[in-house]
Each structure stands twice: as C-alpha cells, then as structure tokens.
Amino acid sequence: GENVEQHPSTLSVQEGDSAVIKCxxxxxxSNYFPWYKQELGKGPQLIIDIRSNVGEKxxxxxxxxxxxxxxxxxxxxxxxxxxxxxxYFCAASSYSSASKIIFxxxxxxxxxx
Amino acid sequence: xxxxxxxxxxxITKTGKRIMLECSQTKGHDRMYWYRQDPGLGLRxxxxxxxxxxxxxxxxxxxxxxxxxxxxxxxxxxESAIPNQTALYFCATSAGTGVPEQYFGPGTRLTxx
Numbered sequence: 001g002e003n004v005e006q007h008p009s010t011l012s013v014q015e016g017d018s019a020v021i022k023c024x025x026x027x028x029x030s031n032y033f034p035w036y037k038q039e040l041g042k043g044p045q046l047i048i049d050i051r052s053n054v055g056e057k058x059x060x061x062x063x064x065x066x067x068x069x070x071x072x073x074x075x076x077x078x079x080x081x082x083x084x085x086x087x088y089f090c091a092a093s094s095y096s097s098a099s100k101i102i103f104x105x106x107x108x109x110x111x112x113x
Numbered sequence: 114x115x116x117x118x119x120x121x122x123x124x125i126t127k128t129g130k131r132i133m134l135e136c137s138q139t140k141g142h143d144r145m146y147w148y149r150q151d152p153g154l155g156l157r158x159x160x161x162x163x164x165x166x167x168x169x170x171x172x173x174x175x176x177x178x179x180x181x182x183x184x185x186x187x188x189x190x191x192e193s194a195i196p197n198q199t200a201l202y203f204c205a206t207s208a209g210t211g212v213p214e215q216y217f218g219p220g221t222r223l224t225x226x
Contacts, residue, residue, distance in 0.1 A: 001172075004155075006155075009153070032213045034213075034214065034215075036217075041219075041220075042219055042220070043117075043203050043205075043217035043218050043219050043220050044156070044203070044217045045217070046214055046215070046216070049214065089155055089156065093213055100158060100161065100171070101158075101213070101215060103155035103156045103157075104155055105153055105154060105155045106153075106155050
C-alpha cells in the first residue's frame with residue numbers, strides 16, 4: 001500500500017523567511033496530493049492540493065510542487081507570518097483507492113518573531 | 114457554524130469500559146471517515162463509510178466498531194477500551210467520487226486510564 005514520508009518533523013524559521021516541507025510517496029498510482037494545516041486544539045484544515053496532471057500550484061503565499069518521476073512533492077510558504085505556526089501534514093491518495101488518504105507524520109512549523 | 118461536529122470533545126474513561134464517539138455533518142456529504150492521531154504518526158484511518166449501507170475497515174480497525182445511523186451521522190465505538198487507545202480521534206467527510214477533498218471535525222481527545 002501507499003506510504004508517505006515527510007521531512008522535517010520540526011522546522012523553525014524567522015518571520016518573513018520561507019519554509020519548505022518535503023514529502024515522498026511510494027505508490028505510483030497516487031494522483032491527488034493535499035496539504036493540511038492543524039492549529040492547536042483544532043482539526044486538520046485543507047490549505048492546498050495538487051493533482052498529478054500539474055507540476056505546480058500557487059495560492060497567495062503558499063505553493064506546492066510535484067515531481068511524479070521522483071515521487072516527491074513539497075509545500076513552500078513564503079513571507080512567513082506568526083499565524084503560519086502550526087503542524088502541517090502532507091498526504092497522498094488515488095481515485096482508485098476510493099478516497100482513502102494516506103498522511104505523512106507531520107511537520108511542526110514555528111515562526112520566530 | 115461548524116460543518117463537522119464531534120462529541121464529546123474530551124473524554125476520560127477506564128480500561129474495559131465501552132465508549133462511543135459521535136460525529137455529525139451538515140455538508141451533505143456521502144462519505145465519512147474516522148481517523149486516529151498519535152504524536153509523530155500522523156493520522157491513520159480506522160473506518161470509512163461511503164453511504165449508510167457501506168462500511169469499510171481502514172488500516173487500524175482492530176478494537177473499534179462503527180455505525181452509520183444516517184447520511185449525516187457516523188459513530189465510533191471502543192468495545193472495551195485499553196490504554197493504548199489513548200489518542201486524538203477525528204471524523205472527516207468528503208463528497209464522493211472524483212471529489213477527494215476531506216473536511217475534518219475538531220477532534221475528540223480520549224484518555225483511557
């Protein structure tokens with residue numbers, strides 16, 4: 001079955017700098033890659049996703065890139081702000097797996113003032 | 114108002130007790146999921162349901178059971194709670210085929226002593 005690895009487990013960046021979180025997946029059939037943000041005491045919230053027919057997607061300060069050949073995908077956050085502090089999860093799924101999403105282990109991002 | 118609600122939000126119970134966690138949604142989604150979150154392990158799928166008559170095991174279903182009482186309600190039961198079931202539990206929903214985005218509830222923190 002699918003396995004998703006996520007690095008780093010913790011990340012601390014200066015406010016205003018960029019943050020990058022990387023994930024790899026094992027199942028070449030995976031074609032949907034969401035990213036979730038989890039704030040303290042809350043459930044995960046979908047912040048951006050990418051499908052396998054595109055290589056990059058942007059939404060304001062957040063971007064996701066996908067390299068299907070290498071089975072890598074990454075989350076990029078630019079101009080980080082204090083409210084970006086949270087745990088971020090990458091995930092992978094394929095339509096053939098009937099919407100079952102496999103999550104990475106999470107990255108705790110801290111923004112230093 | 115929250116689209117996906119979970120009750121209770123916190124629960125402490127003793128080993129051997131039966132406990133039920135409840136999830137309700139107002140998103141009109143057909144698909145519902147139960148996940149467990151442990152530190153450093155991300156979210157793992159316990160059970161999922163594509164409609165009232167369809168229940169499927171996830172990767173860690175042992176020791177758990179579920180009931181889909183209606184399209185909007187999906188309950189998770191621990192028949193005889195044990196300490197290693199101490200975790201955060203999340204319910205999620207998705208719309209259906211071709212629409213894989215999942216939306217999470219706020220979670221239930223369960224402690225088994």
